[in-house]
Amino acid sequence: MLRLDEIVAGYGRARVLHGVSLSLERGEILCLMGRNGAGKTTLLRAIMGLVPLSGGAITLGDERLDRLPAHRVPRAGLGYVPQGRRLFAGLSVAENLEIGLMARGGDSGLRDEVLGLFPRLAARLGQRAETLSGGEQQMLALARALCLRPDVLLLDEPTEGLQPSMIAAIREVVAARRDAGVAVLLVEQRLDAVLPVADRVAFLENGRMGPVVSAGALRADRSVADRYLGV
């Protein structure tokens, strides 16, 4: 479904990704892991067109995403929840969702469907986004991305700094989207946070792709993770 072929990308002259290849299938959660500075966030930003490629190709189905301007990438079917949430902080929960829904032509059925996934947000529609708790903000960021009805969901450390109950709630929604056929590329730092939901785990080191292993194999033997995530 989503395919990365030998992509090379970076900032100015500094190369961060050195020929990364990866494929993501419909209805799976692929977790991307690596140490700080490995290039995980840059990889997601490159997929979204926010970091220009200097080599390689990114395709979704038959469409070359790397040839689209950045604002056309979400319309091709990608939803992106960046690290740090990046909400429209001064706007209410309802207005944040509205902006997302307008991009899909203002589908009110979709609004109810998304709010059904996040009952806590439904109770806070008039509240300004910046006054929500960290977990609620993350829910809103995820809900807004789901307003695009994406085929592929890119999540950058969605459970960072959240309490366990919030992590469980978000994990549940992500797993439900996977079961509905959405492909999820999930960036995380902590293995324990992803093993309960991941289907496969890919490791990135210094901008180069490491092994891609099944979550089951990793549960049985964590030595690969220790090698790529250990100090």
Added chain:
Amino acid sequence: MRVLALHLGLLAVLGALHFALPAYHHGNLARVMVLASYGIGYNLLFGYAGLLSLGHALFFASGMYGAGMLVQHGGAGAGAAMLAGTVAAAAVAGLLALVALRTRGVAFMIVTLMFAQAGYLTILYFGDWTGGDEGFVMAQAGQMLGGIDLGTPGARYLAALALFSACLMGSLALARAPFGRVLVAIRENEERARMLGYDTQAHKRGAMILSGAISGAAGAAYAILFGYVGASFAEVQYSILPLLWVLLGGAGTVLGPFVGALFMFYLIDLASGVTSAYMLIAGVALVLLTLYAPQGLMGEVRRRLWRGLP
């Protein structure tokens, strides 16, 4: 419904004041309504899209000179002059957008300021056509619309009210329309807006052209209603004034530009009656407002009393 009633109510009050105000305040309010229309144009770009321009005098003056020069050199009436001024300002804004929107933040402020200064110097350079530093008084034909002389106090007030009504209700409609909401999203976080699939550059370009057109319409109306076209309206002061009106009244609120322009106009008017150091009084009042109502007057109303106020 309450929102619509509030805005229509204000227009009704302004209409009623036409019959009640003494001549001095009647003339002042006509001027304030034209200037508030200019503020509405500024607010569209700054208050909604979050683009702080220091060059809006270029658009105001483009409208003013577009209208005035067509009257002086083409013998046009007020209708054609108004249209010409508006189109001229929109065209100038479109051209400036091509350059200025490649920048952001402080660079955007500097680029807009420099282009406005270039516009001011152009007016001075082509003095044979523009009247240079002294400007020119509009021919009376340029104040005529369908046999009505817009230079008379009554017609002037009603024409100013018509312009202000169109700008105010247009601004209200825009604030509620998808275009206006996307501008707010851009102001809040441009990259996120882009990642939701919005072409933020196209939206900002549209906002700049619309803002320029409204500012230009106000400039053209000023020339037609008050009968004077002058280079002083192209100076940097006329870029700062709408910023102050919008900040005082409440950036990103529909009523803010009117409230700010009215407040500032009468603050200076009243202070100048007390002392020759009237700008000092105005300055202190502005500092106090900034300290105690940092979101502007209507912004504070929205924050404290009426969350849904557009």
